[in-house]
Amino acid sequence: MYTNLPELGIIRQKRKKLGLTQQSLAARCRISQSLLAKVELGEVTPNYNIAKRIFETLEQLEESDSKKAYEIMNKTVITLKSDDKVSKAVGIALKRGISQFPVAENGRIIGSITTADLLDAEKGSTISKYLSPAMPSVGRLMPVSVIKDILKISGAVLVTDSGKVVGIITPEELL
Numbered sequence: 001m002y003t004n005l006p007e008l009g010i011i012r013q014k015r016k017k018l019g020l021t022q023q024s025l026a027a028r029c030r031i032s033q034s035l036l037a038k039v040e041l042g043e044v045t046p047n048y049n050i051a052k053r054i055f056e057t058l059e060q061l062e063e064s065d066s067k068k069a070y071e072i073m074n075k076t077v078i079t080l081k082s083d084d085k086v087s088k089a090v091g092i093a094l095k096r097g098i099s100q101f102p103v104a105e106n107g108r109i110i111g112s113i114t115t116a117d118l119l120d121a122e123k124g125s126t127i128s129k130y131l132s133p134a135m136p137s138v139g140r141l142m143p144v145s146v147i148k149d150i151l152k153i154s155g156a157v158l159v160t161d162s163g164k165v166v167g168i169i170t171p172e173e174l175l
Contacts (some may be wrong), residue, residue: 014058029057039053069147070140071165072174073159075109079104080099080113082128084119089113100156100170102135103127109165114155136160140166148174 015025022040026033031050038044039054044056057099079102080089089101093115104109111131123128138149150157151171159167 005048005055008039008045008051009042011036011054011058014062015040018058018061020061025054025057028061029053062106063143066145067137068140068144069142069157069159069169070161070167072144073140073169074173075167077102077158077168079109079165080127081105082094082110082126082131085123086125086128087123088116089127090115090118090123093118098115099134100168102158102165102168103131109137109158110155135168137165144174148165 003120015022022036023033026036028037028084029050030053031046033045035044035050039046039051066155070149078092078096078098080103081094082103092098092101101113103113104108111133112135113127113130113132117130117132135156135158137160138147138150140159140161142159147169151169151174153171157169158165159169
């Protein structure tokens with residue numbers, strides 16, 4: 001629910017992004033198509049209740065249109081243990097084409113390791129020596145639009161359900 005309404009100028013953008021006609025959006029908002037057209041052109045400033053109804057309708061449509069984490073996640077999550085050898089991680093990475101690994105101890109994620117972390121690693125040493133911070137995690141119902149932003153700063157995102165890791169999302173899942 002909006003407490004501060006966005007600028008009226010974005011109504012047309014949002015409507016077009018959702019693939020809606022003025023007629024269909026107007027019908028969903030219970031206003032006339034001509035009023036919506038005038039609002040989009042900046043010819044009319046609607047009262048607060050009408051503007052709120054338009055933005056809330058757009059928000060509901062955007063949320064229902066957005067895919068959720070569980071719809072795109074890779075359900076196969078290969079975790080490593082901190083005492084696993086670097087050679088094991090390298091072998092799995094090469095065989096399975098995986099570049100991101102969560103590292104777990106006693107069923108709890110304690111960090112992560114990437115193939116980039118392994119480039120200069122000694123093959124006989126343990127993963128713990130090259131451990132990076134844990135990947136961010138999101139709930140299974142997190143919208144993909146939010147996950148895209150997270151992936152801009154992290155190489156992968158873990159998907160959890162009731163505290164249990166159920167999937168992983170890397171940029172490749174979004175391509």
